[in-house]
Amino acid sequence: MAYNPAAFNRRQRGISGSYASQSGVNEYARFLAQTRGSRNLGDFDRQVEQQLPSIARSYGKRGLYGAGVKSGIFNKALGLFGAEATRRRARIEEDNFEEQRGYKLTEKNLYQDYLDRTSDNDEERAEAIATASTNLLALQ
Amino acid sequence: MAPKGFSQYNRRIPTRRLGSTDTGTQGNYLNPTAPNYIGPVVPQVAPTTVAPTTQYGRTAFSLTGTTPPVLGGRGNYANAPGAVDDINAAWAAAAAGGLSRPGLDPNAIAGDEDPPGNKIDIGGDGDGGASARAKAGAFAQKGYLDSLLAGSSGRYKTLRDALAGQQTSLNAQQETLATQARDALAARYTTATTDTTAAYNDLLARLTAQPRAFADVPAATAPTLSEDAVSRYAQAIGAPTQAIGEAAVQAATESAGTQDNYNRLLGILKANEESQRESRLAGVGMGSTSAAAQLLASKGLGIDRIDAQKQVALGQILAAIQQGQFGIDQSELGYRQSLEAALAGIYGTGYLPNPFSRGR
Numbered sequence: 001m002a003y004n005p006a007a008f009n010r011r012q013r014g015i016s017g018s019y020a021s022q023s024g025v026n027e028y029a030r031f032l033a034q035t036r037g038s039r040n041l042g043d044f045d046r047q048v049e050q051q052l053p054s055i056a057r058s059y060g061k062r063g064l065y066g067a068g069v070k071s072g073i074f075n076k077a078l079g080l081f082g083a084e085a086t087r088r089r090a091r092i093e094e095d096n097f098e099e100q101r102g103y104k105l106t107e108k109n110l111y112q113d114y115l116d117r118t119s120d121n122d123e124e125r126a127e128a129i130a131t132a133s134t135n136l137l138a139l140q
Numbered sequence: 141m142a143p144k145g146f147s148q149y150n151r152r153i154p155t156r157r158l159g160s161t162d163t164g165t166q167g168n169y170l171n172p173t174a175p176n177y178i179g180p181v182v183p184q185v186a187p188t189t190v191a192p193t194t195q196y197g198r199t200a201f202s203l204t205g206t207t208p209p210v211l212g213g214r215g216n217y218a219n220a221p222g223a224v225d226d227i228n229a230a231w232a233a234a235a236a237g238g239l240s241r242p243g244l245d246p247n248a249i250a251g252d253e254d255p256p257g258n259k260i261d262i263g264g265d266g267d268g269g270a271s272a273r274a275k276a277g278a279f280a281q282k283g284y285l286d287s288l289l290a291g292s293s294g295r296y297k298t299l300r301d302a303l304a305g306q307q308t309s310l311n312a313q314q315e316t317l318a319t320q321a322r323d324a325l326a327a328r329y330t331t332a333t334t335d336t337t338a339a340y341n342d343l344l345a346r347l348t349a350q351p352r353a354f355a356d357v358p359a360a361t362a363p364t365l366s367e368d369a370v371s372r373y374a375q376a377i378g379a380p381t382q383a384i385g386e387a388a389v390q391a392a393t394e395s396a397g398t399q400d401n402y403n404r405l406l407g408i409l410k411a412n413e414e415s416q417r418e419s420r421l422a423g424v425g426m427g428s429t430s431a432a433a434q435l436l437a438s439k440g441l442g443i444d445r446i447d448a449q450k451q452v453a454l455g456q457i458l459a460a461i462q463q464g465q466f467g468i469d470q471s472e473l474g475y476r477q478s479l480e481a482a483l484a485g486i487y488g489t490g491y492l493p494n495p496f497s498r499g500r
Contacts, residue, residue: 075380082374083387090391094398101360101402105409112353112413119350119420122343123427129339130431133332137325137438 003132008125015121019114023107030103037096044092048085055081278491282483289479296472300465307461311454318450322443329439336435340428347420354410360399362392 055078059065065074374381486492 076383078374079380079383082381082384086384086387087391090388090395094391094395097360097395098398098402104357105405108353108357108409112409115350115353116416119347122346123420123423126336126339126343126424127427127431130336130427130434133336134431134434134438137328137332137435137442139328 001132001135003129005125008121008128011121012118015114015117019110023110023114026103026106026110030100030107033099033103034096037092037099041089041092041096044085044089048089051081274489275491278486278489281486282492285479285483285486289476289483292472292476292479296468296475299468303461303464303468306464307457310457314450314453314457317453318446321446321449325439325442325446329435329442332435333432336431337428340424340431344421344424344428347417347424350417352410352413352417354406354413357406357410359406360402362396362399 056065056074059071059074059077060069063069064071374384487494
């Protein structure tokens with residue numbers, strides 16, 4: 001059988017098209033995730049900022065916090081709140097990072113799949129040329 | 141030139157089977173007088189009638205050389221001097237009588253009415269020379285046939301030489317065809333090798349230059365905790381930040397575990413990619429070597445096939461030439477047999493001495 005470059009070129013176009021399509025979808029999803037993550041983080045920060053004055057007011061009503069007053073109880077409560085908020089915020093950030101890494105990994109996997117399929121196609125192209133050459137030589 | 145009436149072609153080849161004695165239906169090859177004779181045609185000279193020389197109403201025969209004496213006559217001739225019945229006595233009487241032409245009586249020849257005696261012995265065979273001519277013809281035929289026999293080898297040598305020439309020409313033609321086929325095969329081998337080598341070289345270049353998917357993926361690092369709102373507010377209101385700092389460290393520790401897993405995953409993916417790349421590069425080398433070996437083997441097969449075809453063709457040529465040679469041999473044998481049969485026919489006429497008789 002003779003070597004037909006059109007078949008391999010057609011297959012390569014299919015590989016490239018498939019990669020471009022999947023990669024585009026993944027990139028769009030990553031962008032949405034990034035936006036969502038940033039929004040979640042911003043929402044969290046706003047919630048914390050909104051909660052802090054109410055904490056101070058509640059301790060102030062009990063005379064544990066106010067002008068010239070800084071009780072150890074208030075400081076401890078404020079520290080616990082801050083630590084919890086810090087942990088939660090770190091988790092949100094970590095989730096965002098991981099989600100972004102996931103999309104990047106997906107993109108790399110798609111790219112590697114594209115490279116693999118391209119290499120397969122190239123290998124089969126070389127083998128087809130070798131086979132066609134052998135067949136040509138076998139013709140008498 | 142062959143004698144008139146004879147040709148090597150105007151007889152049939154005896155079709156009698158070897159060993160058969162049946163000559164009635166298959167043709168008689170030996171007896172020229174048989175009705176089914178198929179041997180060479182021996183010219184038969186018809187007996188000629190000698191016109192009588194008539195002089196004075198008598199019949200005489202042409203005489204040549206020494207005139208023999210006259211033998212016992214009748215009438216006046218019987219009284220001629222010296223007329224006797226005995227030839228010796230006649231010669232003696234003639235000589236005693238002083239005749240210049242003993243035995244011949246001029247009177248008897250020149251006008252005596254009585255016919256001469258019938259005992260006159262004249263030269264010849266009595267059939268007007270037909271036998272002599274037949275004999276001479278037989279000798280001539282024999283000589284001609286002998287010359288044909290002697291020349292048969294030369295005649296067929298021409299055919300054999302032509303056949304040998306044809307064989308040489310056909311063999312050379314086959315050699316030329318085989319050489320052309322080998323050259324074409326070598327050209328195809330060169331093309332095939334060039335194409336295959338180019339294909340694998342291109343593949344190698346592509347794989348070598350191919351980017352690696354995970355090569356540029358950065359490793360995960362500890363997220364830098366931003367100065368969040370709590371810290372800012374705590375600092376603003378003068379709250380202690382120790383607990384917040386401890387929580388941040390704890391969160392970073394947890395994150396470090398995740399990063400470490402991620403980085404390990406990245407390492408595995410990179411290694412896998414590199415392994416695949418090495419495998420592909422090695423596959424290119426093996427594929428190229430295998431293809432080259434296959435091409436070489438195919439070339440060898442092609443050469444073997446060409447040689448085999450040439451040998452088959454040469455064998456067919458040889459068989460055809462041998463068949464032709466056999467045909468020539470057969471033809472020559474038949475030709476010689478026909479000549480020999482014709483000779484045998486001539487011997488059969490009795491005009492020639494039998495070459496196979498002992499002591500003769």
